[in-house]
Amino acid sequence: MPVADTSQLTSGVAERYASSLFELALEHGAVDSVTADLDRFQAMLDESAELKRFVASPVFSAEDQLKAIVAISERAGISGFFANFLKVVARNRRLFALPGMIRAFRLIAANHRGEISAEVISAHALSQAQETELKAALKSVTGKDVTISVTVDPSILGGLIVKVGSRQIDTSLRTKLSTLKLALKEVG
Template identity: 60%
Template sequence: MASEDHTISGVAGRYATALLELALEEKALERIETDLNRFGEALDASEDLARLVKSPMFSSDDQGRALAAILDEVKIEGLTKNFLLLVARNRRLFAVPGMISAFRALAAAHRGEVSATVTTASQLNDTQVTALKQALKAALGKDVTLDQRVDPSLLGGLTVKVGSRMIDTSLRTKLTRLKHAMKEVG
């Protein structure tokens, strides 16, 4: 089973595990991962798509028809399209962002990589991404796949989450610690 080394639970984990097994069976892991990343980017970029995915107000038929049109527009087809339409038919579209994250983690584990979520105040450039990957590889002893997120409220610095471990070097956290330290003194 695909989840022997990596335990991912919940609805998103079960769907991601099933998709990974199908991807491996069809020898289409890279294509499906690319498709899911493209769909995730579309989800992040479109408030309407996010509303379609999250809102229980749409019927499964409405979600399926709208999703089919969107998938055609972003050129997602085959197994990934069928998977996402099945998710819509089963009224589980709300869990798609979690499914994408879980699939990335399972695919990375299958390749012998570690998946890390990096949150920064602004988008990292290619040099910074490469340096971060090298530093994480040195610390973890494995290749690292980065899932990058931007959160301007961090002010500066970054947070890195690998599995259950979290490294927080954000300016927001440093300022919060300083604030608490000053309260203790004064």
């Protein structure tokens, strides 16, 4: 029996929750503080494999998830709307969709500011100068201010993968090597 693709379901859940959070934050003039808390939580997710596993795991009860999220929020100094949002997400057993909610919130906020959001995957952390140069290059292509979200993935070996809207530009060394390998197989 094939396994159902849950990415569409997760995406829909994430977008609905993110939209609700954004509307609430906008209504109360708290978009910047929610974004700061959201960034703080995302940084914790990026740094902690245990937190990633906890968020993705269906094993924990809603009560355990709620207790943990409250403790994590307090320890990280996350308060206000985003802390309450995390509690609702935990209570509703939707923590698995939290990374998607964060991405969706960023997209909604960027769109509201008239910006375009780009997801960038790099083999190593980008310097501030590299990020600035990349933003300028993307702005020249899109004609809009660009907010970038950088993820480090050493498996791409080098180069970048940039996603802007439905377009993706893959200049990673991994892809170039795969293409070369395929070309050599066809020749040989």
